[in-house]
Amino acid sequence: MNFAGRNFIQKLGRLLGTPGLEPAEQADRIQAFERDIILPVKALIILLLVYYFFFSNWLDEPQHMREVALQMIRGAFLIYIVVNAFVAVLFVWARHLALHSIQWTVYTTGLLDGLLFASLTFVTGGFDSFVFWVFPALILRNAISVPHVIPQIVLNLATVLFYVFAGIFDVAATQDELEYISRATREDLGMIPPENAAEPFVLRISILVLWTFCCYGVQALLEKHRRAVEEAVEFATRQEQLHTAGRLAAQIAHRIKNPLSIINNSAFSLERAIRLGKNSNTEQLQIIREEVEKADRILTELMGYAQLAEGRVEKLDVIEEIERAVQEAFPKAADYKVEIKRNYERGLHHLMMQRSHLFEILLNLLTNAREAMQGQGTLQISARQDPDYSIIVEVKDSGPGIPPDKVERIFEAYVSTKEKGTGLGLAISRHNAEIYGGTLQAESELGQGARFTLRLPVRSVMKFTK
Structure with a gap:
């Protein structure tokens, strides 16, 4: 790949990339969201599904493919319960998990959630199922818990595909069932699909896809706004630190320079008096002047720190x-x-x-x-x-x-x-x-x-x- 191509990809990555928190803060945020919000909601949903799957006649006499699918879903649902119980223990009792571990855990459970509700879509009416309205919530949850752009969009598009496949399997199952029923009976039961059946299907798929990208877009805007506010506060803090350091350095330097100036003038006057009198301590006075001049040069350099307040x-x-x-x-x-x-x-x-x-x-x-x-x-x-x-x-x-x-x-x-x-x-x-x-x-x-x-x-x- 040439330089122009790499540069384009890097710019595209920066454009799509969502600036995140520090890894530890990101991990704590995701863990708290999953523990305090998602796990209680999942617990309620699991209890409802346990009742409908094992203690009620939710689907009366499912036919052919649906009956087989229902049996498979019941078995897979037990695995789903075990996995989520393990995740609950992990998120509730583990204090500070690594971001990498949390991301893989959330990603895996997100895929399992999509598969579960896609299977429920299949056995409850396909594209016309009320379970459709759970999918926007799944996409929103994935957007919050999987902040990085590529994993988030891949996970949400996979969730949409699960819904599409569930609808397609429902159509296939319906065709299988219709082969055993006469046309008159189909008409009486309302099992003839209307001519515009594709319209709600296309509309629902479009809603899910648009919702996927809207969730990411809103998240990116909020994160960039947060980062801009944080940088503004950081900028102001740094600038104030420099102003304070500059004022302090200027005050100290001026306070020391004034007595040194007096010492220098006194030494010069004493040297002149000695030159006119009988004292011969000129050499010692010269040393004093040299040391004073040296100290003056040092303080002049230190006063450069006063320019801190003028910097940007x-x-x-x-x-x-x-x-x-x-x-x-x-x-x-x-x-x-x-x-x-x-x-x-x-x-x-x-x-x-x-x-x-x-x-x-x-x-x-x-x-x-x-x-x-x-x-x-x-x-x-x-x-x-x-x-x-x-x-x-x-x-x-x-x-x-x-x-x-x-x-x-x-x-x-x-x-x-x-x-x-x-x-x-x-x-x-x-x-x-x-x-x-x-x-x-x-x-x-x-x-x-x-x-x-x-x-x-x-x-x-x-x-x-x-």
Whole structure:
């Protein structure tokens, strides 16, 4: 398949795909719906069917095919009871089932429900049976409990096909019965099908098919609306966090800069007085001024955090940002002898953060790796998503590694393993990650290179609301 074809399929998948909750939340939602609503309704239906199947003359003297079918349905119904009893025990007593297990359980019981009511359709009048009105309810239940588009539509279309086959078998059974009855008797009993018998059949099939796609469409719209609201709340939360951090940084920086300015002016005045007098402590005063100037430069850099309030939170594609940082750290014109191995998981969620912050983290990690390898070696970059909806980016180089006593200290300001390093790059990178509730960690052994692991949560709001 060519690139254009794959791109079209991916776009179609995104269009049809329903954005879901986290796996654990999705599993809890489906389990609660099945346990609290579907199981009581099924229990009532099973009790009614037990009465009609085994304790009443529901169908008086069924003929030929119907009699055989009824006996088979009674036997299959007992299996249906056992399966649903097992599912009830599973959903009621098991606390937190895996989403995969719940989906397969619901899918299987959905197929069994469709087969059961299709068989009841066959023995109660085929396309004219009152059981038809159960099928829209089955389709609605499948849409709620099977949220993924392809399994949901396949299950619901299979349910519609069960109804169609039940109607076709009813027609065949009716023809078989009519062979044993004279035409006059048929007319007296009203067993001659009207000329427009196909009309209700087509209408009912159309209703079921349209209902199948309408249920999915409504579900998709509701899920996308929920996701839009959630992203809006997340956006506002992130932005407020950045504004708060920016205001705090500005206040601290200004409060420290003012006394430092006074110290600097006092030192200058003292130096001038000494120059005119007899004291010779000029060297010590020069040291004071140098330290003050150094502290001033540090605080000027720290004041850059005040720009947090001016930044704009965006919805970022992690892989795109990684590739942008790679192009910046390894420009083609530089011709670095570095082999870059990429391992990106597909379908990663977007991150809500300032683009410059993520880019600065990634660029620092890649630049450090390039300098550690001295422009040649192997660089491994991976990106994946944890079950807790955190994005994990790993950068591993083939450099000489980091001494054990400096593995954790490299994130401290002014600690560097490079001769000309300022020691601020990794400190700022970790700070930027922590602003968004993330972490940045390092692992290394001498001679084995270094691995930096960046973990950023996709959402911060849901952590507080769980």
